[in-house]
Amino acid sequence: MFDELSKRIAALSPQQRAVFEQRLKQRGLQAPTLQTIPQRPATGAVPLSFGQQRLWFLDQLEPSNPSYNGPSAVELSGPLDIAVLERSLNEVVRRHETLRTTFAEIDDQPVQVIAPTLTLPLQQIDLRDYPTTEREAEAQRRAHAEFQQPFDLRSGPLLRATLLQLDATEFLLLFTMHHIITDGWSTELLVEEVATLYAAFVAGQHSPLPELPIQYADFAIWQR
Template sequence: MLVQQEGLDAPAVSVIPPRDKTTVPPLSFAQERLWFLDQLEPGSSAYNMPLALRLTGHLNVTALERSIGEILSRHEVLRTTFVTEDEQPIQRSTSVATFTLQRVDLGQLSEEQREAEAQRLASEEASHPFDLVMGPLLRAVLVRLKPEEHVLLLTMHHIVSDGWSMGILYRELSVLYDAFSKGNSSPLPELPIQYADFAVWQRNSLKGEVLEKQVSFWKDHLQHISTLELPTDHPRPPVQTFHGATHTVQFPQTVTEALQVLSRKEGVTLFMTLLAAFQSLLHRYTGQEDIVVGTPIANRNRAELEALIGFFVNTLVMRTDTSGDPAFREL
């Protein structure tokens, strides 16, 4: 954790200005984290962000291809690679070029074989590592199952994207495809700044005394931090594998409503109530009093950042002292 919320407490600036195009843009603090991890474990796919879209009905492949190309043109960060110059990582963007959509036709296979092969291709694409130096850091593959059924595989590296960005990508793709399919031009407004402009602004805002103050805060806040000793059913592997899974649990509506009522009564958000419940559960399982939980934040506190694809998300450390047997409402 470098700085508190990576720039949220920086000196106020009315608008993030476009950078001087003659200067080489640095990496943002968030990007430098992932760049460093890539140096430690080159060839890892742990920070791939895959998206698979099943498309049914007549597909205008030309319009789809043009739509993805327009998104690449709009968002400079998707045309960016990361190289080292004078022993420092920098961003290097390429000029806009004609985008060619990779296509795979599975129409000759049986339905069962098509689905199995499509799943294999999706898994293969999601796990194929990116080269941060060579790029590109967005890949697109169109898998044709039947004349009116396709799967679009979109994969980005986390260093140029985040969860919010995936929503932007999906929305812009929908809007552009609709426009281009009808023979219209792009209806999307021009972006006021690019991600590299944000990186330059962030570096200029967070330095010297401002940066030292925030680093000092987190060093003090995380001093003597405790590692949770959870009673897992299997020992941790000697080398981290990232072989995990997601398990989804859906609460009944009555439970959700009761939690919302409790949150309003206590004057907190639903997130705060659920976080307290999670920390209570960890305390119960571990018996430890120092409970530390990491949680992501969007980190888009400025209007000019809301429509940008890029890596803005940050992780905050929520540390809770459960000593003295506090009541749940105190947590």
Template sequence: MSNELSKRIANLSPEKRAELLRKVAAQKAATGSAAQGLIPVQDRSRPLPLSFAQQRLWFIDQLQPGSPLYNVPMAVRLEGALDVDLLERALREVVRRHEVLRTTFREDASGPVQVVSPEPVLTLERRDLTGSSPEEAWRLAREAAAQPFHLAKGPLLRALLLKSAPGEHLLVVVVHHIVSDGWSMTLLVREVALLYGAFARGQPVPLPPLGVQYADFGVWQREWLQGPRLEKQLDYWKQQLAGVPSALELPTDFPRPAIRDGRGARHDVLLPRELTDALKALAQQEGASLYMALLTGWQLLMARYSGQEDVTVGSPMAGRTRGEV
């Protein structure tokens, strides 16, 4: 990249730079998909193998059956008049549309496989909390989020509607991570809203049918990523992660358990607008994103607390390399 082009990109507003990055990413994804070939539709009359990500989650579930650590919960506040039956119909249509949401997982002679149910199985649980305290709805939401799934029995998506007052509802949707992720949950909400609006107007399903399902991607991934191509990827990441400490040795108030049990806490921090604007300006000055600036600050802080130079940080990512999924 020339210095002139670098300067022009650095002088873009955060919004224009983000739009440029989105276009570049979309172009890369399209090019990559073309180079990797089309994803063929698989025969549904036989059990299909899991994707690599699904197999990892299935294995973890075998080690820790009944654990809610990989539940993906989402709560959406709904205000105004609500047709609950239409909402349930919209949710059921999303489950019908996306096979992975009506998939269960079992083991046969070849290993773990996924089995797609021909019909969506979803019942919107309804609770009327009118007259209860506002905290009661969130208590029930947290309770629903912590309820474990059974991967072999399913269903792996649950929906709960909590009515706190006339015209005030809280929709809680919980899925297991083996069938969804944060990116997919955003799409789920968008599709439910589109479907509910269409059904309320007496219109048919406004969404085009999906040509490729996640099970098709799982088979394609296993066929494409094998042999020398897989070995090259493994060698690269082994080199990148060589010598990385297994844990960050932070000073703790209590001794760490010998085996991690997943218990912990979450703390949300709200940065003042002035500080946020200053961080954005710093990131733009350095030709970086706000995420990169925040990650750098976080790693410096962890290095100072731990006394370690190598700090490993996990960060959620969409992981979408194919436009079809």
């Protein structure tokens, strides 16, 4: 049974593994010791994982299909330092190569292209000019429109962040990511890391998050 569990855990992506270990830590448990995924060489093309390759082929059949968007909305209440929020978001982008990844073809084969740096703008939309009774409906309309905007896998970025302001202390934070760089678990991890970093930065502290030992590209090469 342990061998089977170990295989299943080893097959998790780095983002999935991070959330899994976080859940165990919250319960006072420790993840089993597993064979680690090695870091990839500094040079050479990075192939797609099996899951990424499937989504890449689907995108070739139906370019810019918003069905492959992963939407997420987070309600925020209370005073908000938007500059610190944007800084927190970009620290997460720095930490996770997959959020800086686009896709190209080399010798007719799809590969991952990882940008060394990426500054992701936090789009801000102020809805306070709308009547109070109409703001929530307008926010839902804006969110739906945002989530339906397609991505270009070649040009990227494949993550967007939008902040809707409904009142002085009421906000709706929207994340839209293409499924080729994310899944349900890593979306949750993104939100949790942004929240953790915001709490630290707004208090004048450094990031409490450790550097990641492996990245999704390491996982993709290991899976191959």
